[in-house]
Amino acid sequence: KQGLSKTGTKAVLIERILSPKEKTFLPLPDLDQIKDIMANFSGQTLEQRTPKRVAHRRADLIRKKKVIETHDFHVELNESKQIEGQMSLRCESGTYVKEAVHGDGGFTQPSIASLLKAKCEVIWLDVAEIHSD
Secondary structure, three states: OOOOOOOOOOHHHHHHOOOOOOOOOOOOHHHHHHHHHHOOOOOOOEEEEEHHHHHOOOOOEEEEEEEEEEEEEEEEOOOOOEEEEEEEEOOOOOOOOOHHHHHHHHHHEEEHHHOOOOOOOOOOOOOOOOOOO
8 A cells, every 4th residue: 555664574573572572670689678668568458369379279259458567687698699688477367478579469458569669579488476365
């Protein structure tokens, strides 16, 4: 048709579609900022959609759960120059704690990962105490 222009070839278009996109990463906050994010997680109300890991046995719902308290923050660079953090938190019964940290692909908001704007992985989790109050 008249008035329309065309650029490139089919091979170039296919190459552009199939070429991997260059990944860009946001800089991580410094260690003190990470501690601040952990401290300010206290009091947050989380909206947690049923996590992927339990979706086969739980109803797909959005649950609101409260982070009651966070404390004992420790953040450091490990030998591989990766940031490792540790904290204690007390949260409402029924909270999916691992998802509160890694966010489960956006199924939990906010999460430590969403606040840091970084991928987080839970290496270990201990239940230290069950409160009856």
